[in-house]
Amino acid sequence: MSGNEENVCVVADKLSEMCGLTGKFITNELISVHGFQPVLSTSRDVPTKFANTSEVNVFHISQAFALDDSVLRGLVSESSSIFYNLQTAKDKTSEFYLHTSRSYRSAIRATLNKLREAIDDEDSNSDDVKKYENFVTIFYSIECSWHLCEFLLIDSSSISTVPNLLEWTKFHFPSPSQNAAEMLINLDRDVDVRSNYWVTVKGLILQGQIDIARALLKLHSSSETMTFQLAEKDLQSMPIFSSHGGLSLQKFRSQWSYWSTTLISKIDSGLYSTEPDLEDIMKLITGDKATWMEVCKDSNCWYEHFAGFLFFTQPSAKYFELGASVNSWLSQWASSKGSSGFTNLNHLERMVLAVLKNDMAEFIHSIQDIADNKWFVVHLTDLLVHCDQLRMSNEGDNTSLVIALRENLIYDYGAMLMSRGSLWEIGMDYLEFSSSEGLGAREILLQRIPIKNDLQATNVIAVARRHGLAAIEQDICRVMVKRSMSLHNYGNALEWAIRSRDNIYVTKVANVFLFHYCKTGKMLHKDLLAHVGAKMFISPRLLFLVKYFDFHRYFSSRALAQAAELLVNLLDSKIIPEFFWPSLLADAIPLLEHNEPIIPSKETYIIMHHLESNLIPFIEKKNRQRENINTDHGDDIELNLIDGYPDDLVQLLRLACARNLSRAMIIENTLIH
């Protein structure tokens, strides 16, 4: 599940084998590698000796990432909301921390259930089953050691260490309780002929479940015999230490020593010798070393019977006193197993050992090796730092150390999520609570979230806004303008450009609308233009476009007076793009030539003024450019435009102006009289 796998990736590439390789970062999580030969000043412009020898490949290399698995995603998102609550909660009491710890653990347990379901659903040989089985091992270990940390470190109200350890042992080694329950339910009188009877009774004793053991003993066919009766009496009278109330520690010790001395003398005088199993049980209770070593031989791991041993030998032990007990127990256990101690411990056993010895530096170090993309170490460290229970060393103040550790872990976790596909939004939340670097990294990483469509862009923008990163919004809008333009989706481009509030981008898109109109006489995306509203003031070009569109609407709805007024205002507005003069003045012709004169003389003069001072210079300029076309590309679109207007546009305009002016003057002068 963990740890010491080589952190080395071998890239099988023939070419790189021959020439060498280089690599560079693409994202925080991805490295690109390809065959490489350095270029020197002596490099010549000839094919290299590797030309046409083998495939030329580029490799993208990355840390294995488990958390985007469909089952684990649920855990990632659920834990992120627990994490978020922990950071933002106002009232942080010890109950709150305990509650938070339990929420994390219940999320892990839910994940374990889902993993087991997934295993059942799959064909047993598939790769997914192996993967999920591996996840089960990983998350079982995580839950197991988290549970331990919970009552030893996080639950400040808990003062009874040994009973809690017994509960924890019972939970993780449930078979004695399960077997006992089954036997008791059936009330089977012949229970003792079952092969697992004594194993179960001893198992219960080893977990300190004296009462249930007694109940089982009563089911034994010899329960009426002297020895069984004696055992029942002895067990019933056994003093039990309780940290709340009852006996004081001193009183308990004297009672216990009296009671156990009596028991030992009974064993020594052979009172239990007729029932060797009962005798074993009594020896276990008195802490007889040889008997304990015997049961350790069949144990699954070093801590299976540790809590039971404490229960009978040091029931009042406190967490901080456990170190010495753990060491002596472990060497005893190891010698009974015939192994040399720590070397054969698996990862979970070492994690449990580190916690029980209160060696948090070692514990945090070992849980970083778990192949869970640091999910465990991030969340547990954060919680322990919050409730001020993380001591990395016994010397001096280690506050700054653990704070830096927490920040680094959260930073790396958040940055990793942000660089991995669809979990980036969750990553943002983690970075927010990491460090000042995290806040900066958030901005860099958010900009690089791949945007494949409008919806994703909108989504990234919403997140950027929520975190006050306005510059990102503007850049994304600009990117979307460019994309929409290259797809000829001009309506979309205009919407994004308006959102970007960038005059240059808006002008570019508005120009496309105006060019299109000049060329075809048709307006693009009329609905959109009708609803630009106040945003038209972002750019003078957009303002012109929208006003010109209004002119069209007046004109087509026969509101000619308004159309004419707007047209003249536009002519005088100084926001007309040069290339649009021919088109705009051509629009004046039907108004000038209308049956009923609409344009008064003063306005007609304005039209004539712009005809001479704007349109004619423009036409001359374009003609000059056309002559120089071979030397200068110029703007193709603008050049084409002039072709749409015959040279006699000027003639027509002049005539129309003259005719309208004469009619207008007659009317105006008539009115005066």
Added chain:
Amino acid sequence: MVSVLQSIDSGHEDLIHGAEIDYYGLNLATCSSDNCIKIFDIKNGGQRLKADLKGHGGPVWQVAWAHPKFGNILASCSYDRKVIIWKEVNGEWTKSNEYSNHDSSVNSVAFAPHEYGLILACGSSDGSISILTFNTESGNYDFKKIPNAHTIGCNALSWCPSAVPEAAFDQRGKQNQPATNGIPLQVKRFVSGGCDNTVKIWKEDGDRWVEERRLDVHSDWIRDVAWAPSIGLPSSRIASCSQDRRVIIWSTEDMTTWTPHILNTFDDVVWNVSWSLTGNILGVSGGDNKISLWKENNDGIWTCISQDTENAKDDQRVM
């Protein structure tokens, strides 16, 4: 565990010298000694050749992507002394501009941070560096040249991120900077490394580019320089690597005093250095055919986070 996520057959006929992913990681551009540039769509783990660009008359050393807010734009530089800017218009990649003002091979191209506009720096074996700035009105690139930036040749360039904080009292050179969202942009800077064994920092001063600092520690040609991305810290960092087998990390608080820190002396020449996106990990690759990753711990000590690869088989390339 580290593993190969995707393998892309570039289809080039000879070694590739550069493989660059665009801003969003959706497209890959490769350039090769076969004089060609190829562009692949690598969305969703696939590989689709979008363009095969032929325009250079010699090996193409490097390619660089512009920020997508300028459209899909790629710059390339080659032994043929040219820099070509390619553009995707209506799904077709075509040459949009060509710059041929260098007298020798052009080794490096790098686009400036996008906040400054569309600006490209080019470093050449003729020892000079050109800075091309796109002029939105004319549709062409204006250029400025730093002659004799590095004797014998400039090998590598890297731009200073736009958001590096500057000492508050230093107001020089800020007056002519454009502003985005009301925040004045920093003075434009980049770092270059060359065959004169020096690392140089250049800054824009009015309409000229001037040498701001010259960093002299390496004892052989500089092969690569990389300015670390800024994540809002008051300090700034540059990594440089050289044929003297050393990687140096230069750091500064005020852009004036640069303190060198020798990351490591490697067994062989170091060819490339590359920062992760958030600038907390440095990738180093060199003549020993290994890529190693380096990270600074809480005590400011740089350690290699990819394991030692001594016992890996000799004929395999490892990281």
